[in-house]
Amino acid sequence: MTPRIYISPSSQPDNTYAGVDTNEQEVCRAIARELAEDLKRCGFEVICGDYGTMYDRVRESNGWPAGLHLPIHTNGFNGEVAGTRLMSYDLKGSGYKVCQAIFKHLAPLTPGTSENISAHPEKYEIYAAVAPTAYVEVDFHDVPDVALWLTQNKPQIAQAICQGICDYYKMAYIPESSEEYAPDPEPAPDPEPAPKPSGKIEGLPVVKSGSCGDAAKIVQGALIAKGYSCGSSGIDGVFGVNSVAALKSYQKEQGITADGIVGPATWGKLLGV
């Protein structure tokens, strides 16, 4: 049977973002809509509850009935603490296992570092939803840098959550078709014609915010070798906020579009070919 995912984004417009003119409801509903598209593409049945109150959404989730109930929120505390927090009914059931799978993809992506999974059986959407619940607090919107990051990375956040859910259900994650990503623009014309990227460069994958693995490691290694810090975790193969910032500085220095995305032009510069 096709797994049924009920996405229940925050309906809290009063939780405003620090330094950005938006709020928890607006951002979480936008993430939920992205996530619904991602999950459908990967073969899930989805209801995106970007309406009503949490009571309406739990009623709809239970009546469907959903196989997984998935509240999406951003967090607030003291304007300093930041990180991904996930919550489930207890620390052993299916809700917890889904939290673990999502955490693996989402926590390395988000800028905050105070991160954990905890049991909250007293939370309404956790105890009242019949389906196992994985309650996602993406990061903290009362920290200005993090609030800005949240508004700028909604597709990447949705992708990370989707990858975690695919892992849990042992479904293949199907990425968005590559034509939806803008390719690196051609470098500005030089007096000397720029060397044509070799076939090897063209075969290298695009590395951008949220990319994981060997290609991300190669980019981090090249940036660090050129004197750009990728943050305290160094060459960890996770292309997070510090790696993107390092890449943008490097691109700016090289006179190529500082979009934080490694396509053929940037690969060519990084590898010196």
Ligand SMILES: [Zn+2]
């Ligand atoms: Zn909330």
